[in-house]
Amino acid sequence: MNIIISGKNIELTDGLKKAVNEKIGKLSRYFTPSTEIQVTLSVEKERQKIEVTIPVKGNIIRSEQVSNDMYVSIDLVEEVIERQLRKYKRKIVDKHQGGGNLQKAYIENDYLEEENVKITRIKKFDVKPMYPEDACVQMELLGHNFFVFNNAENDSINVVYKRKDGSYGLIEPEV
Numbered sequence: 001m002n003i004i005i006s007g008k009n010i011e012l013t014d015g016l017k018k019a020v021n022e023k024i025g026k027l028s029r030y031f032t033p034s035t036e037i038q039v040t041l042s043v044e045k046e047r048q049k050i051e052v053t054i055p056v057k058g059n060i061i062r063s064e065q066v067s068n069d070m071y072v073s074i075d076l077v078e079e080v081i082e083r084q085l086r087k088y089k090r091k092i093v094d095k096h097q098g099g100g101n102l103q104k105a106y107i108e109n110d111y112l113e114e115e116n117v118k119i120t121r122i123k124k125f126d127v128k129p130m131y132p133e134d135a136c137v138q139m140e141l142l143g144h145n146f147f148v149f150n151n152a153e154n155d156s157i158n159v160v161y162k163r164k165d166g167s168y169g170l171i172e173p174e175v
Contacts, residue, residue: 001028001032001035002034002037003037003039005021005039006039006040007041008042009043009044010070016041020041020074023075023078024052024074024077024081026078027078027081027082030085035054036055037052038054039051041070043070047066048070049064049066050065050077052077052081059088061081061085063081065080066164127148129152129155130149131152132149132153135147135160136168145161146159146160146161147159154172156172156173157173
């Protein structure tokens with residue numbers, strides 16, 4: 001397994017490289033030695049971000065984690081990648097597909113069913129017609145990172161959401 005570490009707006013110290021190699025190196029039990037893992041560390045204001053990209057037979061396993069401490073971000077990303085690998089493994093075993101650059105032993109081992117999704121709360125509310133800009137204002141007033149509304153422009157259910165860069169996104173159904 002080949003880990004390629006790069007940095008943006010950050011000096012790649014030996015400590016950071018060691019932490020990445022130790023954490024991401026744990027994933028070597030899942031992959032063949034020829035697997036190439038791209039790791040990018042970056043700093044944006046107070047945000048310490050790590051992005052990990054692993055190409056796997058026509059798919060990409062990817063995680064991006066942000067915190068105010070790079071070492072915490074590194075810990076978080078490893079957990080997320082392992083969770084994604086379990087899902088991917090279940091998918092290829094269920095569909096009887098080849099695993100690409102995943103180790104054969106990992107694919108052939110029995111896999112545990114992940115916990116079932118459990119909905120713990122159901123919330124009902126009136127969906128009022130409004131314009132997307134008004135929905136963004138309402139979302140901000142509520143302190144949420146998304147808001148469901150009836151778009152007054154096209155009379156369809158839409159969702160506005162706050163993007164990581166601070167801008168807003170709109171999700172609308174295709175007609």
